[in-house]
Structure formats: structure tokens, C-alpha cells
Amino acid sequence: MRDFFTSNLRLKAMALVFAIALWFFVAGQSRTEVGFLVPIGLKGIPKDMVMTSVPPGEIEVRVTGPRLFISNLSPAQIGAELDLSSAREGLNAYKIQPQDIVTPMGIDVLRFRPNSIEVKLEKLSKTDLPVRVRVTGRPAPGYRVADVQVFPKSVTATGTRKDITAAGAVYTRPVDVSGMESSTSLSVLLDAAGAEFRSLSAERVEVKIIVKKEKR
Secondary structure: OHHHHHOOHHHHHHHHHHHHHHHHHHHHOOEEEEEEEEEEEEEOOOOOEEEOOOOOOEEEEEEEEEHHHHHOOOHHHOEEEEEOOOOOOEEEEEEOOHHHEEOOOOOEEEEEEOOEEEEEEEEEEEEEEEEEOOEEOOOOOOEEEEEEEEEOOEEEEEEEHHHHHHHOOEEEOOEEOOOOOOOEEEEEEEEOOOOOOOEEOOOEEEEEEEEEEOOO
16 A cells, blocks of 8 residues: 555556646636537336427536637537426426536636426326228129228227327228139238327238129
């Protein structure tokens, strides 16, 4: 232990002198300020909720510090992050605090705007919705589609109550029956492109197209 403190004394003394000189140099510099647009990060959103309103993506932050530090400062070194872990369903108003803004050592936050944001959250729910098969085209002449069967007949959709109610059902990708002369079974992807589902309990369903000859 003693050797640790006594070895390389010259180098350690030089490093100390350099650090002290640098501190006095920085402290003696005039301070200046600059503004940046800083993205807002949101963390801790409850797992059973989803954000249904989009808050401002960034805030304007004015910072101050020694001219040497400010001249080498970039927006990437400043961040703002809000914790939504205590949020409730509905509209939540969050007042941004100076401690929510992270800056490098020696840089201080002067002011920022907006100083508050609103975030709307809605609870997610799970509901069984019927599966509807989209059929396109026409069978071969003299044939008709007598029935369309799907398994499973329903799937569990996860989303907001509003989105699930608006959807009413889950539809498949289009099934083209053009030119069919016989019944066919297919594995068909579900199409959630037009609905705001967070997830579905299945990606595919089995579809049976029953084709029969038309009666003369």
C-alpha cells in the first residue's frame, strides 16, 4: 500500500497540477448560453396500457456553461426523460422538472419549454372476435361457392376498447377462388392492417372453400 502512494510521485504531482490548472482555466472563462431542441423520452408506460395521444417529440432547452464546454457541446449530449410508471388511464399532465433533463458535467439548465406535457393512456383489453374470410373472384363456369368454413371461428384480439369495438371482427387476407372447380382447404394469414390491434392470438386460420356445381 505504501509503495502505491510513493511510486511515480513525479507523474502524480504533474497530473494534479494539470487538473488544478484546468479547473482554474475553466472557472475563469466567461459563461455563455445556447439552445437545443432535445427529444423527450418516455419510460415506464404500464404494460396494461397504451399511449393514445402523441405528446411533443422534443422540447427547447437553454443551457449555460464555460465557453470552452459550450463550444464543444452537441444536442446528443443532452436528454430529457419522463417516467410514466405512475400514470393512470385517461389524460395525465406531467410537469417537466430540471432534474428530468440530463446534461454533461459543468453544463447547467437555464430554462426550457414547454414546461409540461399531456399524455393520454388507455387500458388494453382482450376480446374474442369472429373471423371473417375475404373471398375474391369467381369459380369456374358452372360452379359456385356453396360455403366458406374457417377454423378457429374466433381469435382473441388485444387492443383498446374503442379499437376493438370499431373493428367488430378480424378479417383474413383475400382468398382468390377464381377458376376453382373443387373444394379447397387453405392456411390463410389474418389481416390486421386496417385495425389497431396490439396483438392477435393467432397469425393464421384454416379456411375451407366448398365449391359445388350449379344446378341446371
